[in-house]
Amino acid sequence: MKRVVLALGGNALGDNLHEQMIAVKTAAEAIVDLIEDGFEVIITHGNGPQVGMINLAMETAAKVDESLFYIPMSVCVAMSQGYIGYDIQNALREELLNRGINKPVATIITQTLVDAEDKAFKDPTKPIGAFYSRLEADEMAKRGYDMREDAGRGWRRVVASPKPIGIVESDTVRALLDAGHVPVAVGGGGIPVKKTDGRHLKGTSAVVDKDFASAKLAEELDADMLVILTAVEKVAINFGKPNETWLSEMSVEQAQKYIKEGHFAPGSMLPKVEAALSFTQSAPNRKALITMLETARDGLAGKTGTIIT
Ligand code: ADP
Ligand code: MG
DSSP, rough: OOEEEEEEOOTOOOSSHHHHHHHHHHHHHHHHHHTTOOOOEEEOOOOOHHHHHHHHHHHHHHOOTTOOOOOOOOHHHHHHHHHHHHHHHHHHHHHHHTTTTOOOEEOOOOOOEEOTTTTTSSSSEEEEEEEHHHHHHHHHHHEETEEOOOTTEEEEEOOOOEEEEETTTTHHHHHHTTTTOOESSGGGGGGEESSSSSSSSSSSSSSOOOHHHHHHHHTTTTSSSEEESSSSSSEESTTTTOOOOOEEEHHHHHHHHHOOOOOOTTTTTTHHHHHHHHHHHTTTTTTEEEGGGGGGHHTTTTTEEEEEE
């Protein structure tokens, strides 16, 4: 049986509570299709809009009520894992029951180990939360937020995004898989933690990219394939230009060349291609696929998407 890590992008979750309830139903249908096709799946997901919403809510609350403590980003990530996982596991459970498949589903609160010395802490790059106009972004910058333009779509807040060096709960995820369960793990890239004295795990103010965390989890679970499900059916070179070309396949060498030439936007497609590369290169016979939720089944059948080998 092929073991695949399915990394769900923002599209599979929507931008708010109501959208998420609807979006996860569609996601669950596509995921259960793959389970019916015989794949052993692990679900991972992003949390950009959700962690931004939680963080903003917590900061706003702390401003009006001084008895409330400041809630660190790591705790916001933990909260986002809980509430996104709750929706995903229920939607999956229901869809499995609808099709007469008896498979338990559970979300694992997952921590991702990062290096305290990671240079990312000095240069925040990860967009989180809502999109803002340039004027609003200027206002937020005055309030101390790091703001950046995100791939031509508007301005967003950015936080540090260190690279994952290990997934703390991967043995638990593997045990669930071996027992036939469907695990939801490393939500939002996992709660970023650093080791402070060889044993104690301390949360850090960061958001780990979910594509890199998914690649690391896939590596630790010895998965056959990392499937990154996003808003585009394939990866393009010259994206958005008149000579845009959609790719069905990329070798490691080609991908590295395209990265150097700047074809993939930082914060959106670049981390996906880099995550695909790191998983593919971690051992022989490991492949990565980048496509949409709607085309995941065809993608795994080799009919569409961009495959990195
Ligand atoms: P997710 O929420 O799934 O992580 P992102 O919005 O972060 O999705 O990244 C996917 C987006 O990356 C696409 O919708 C597209 O606008 C953008 N993108 C940037 N460069 C490329 C490229 N070279 N090929 C395809 N899409 C690209
Ligand atoms: Mg993204």
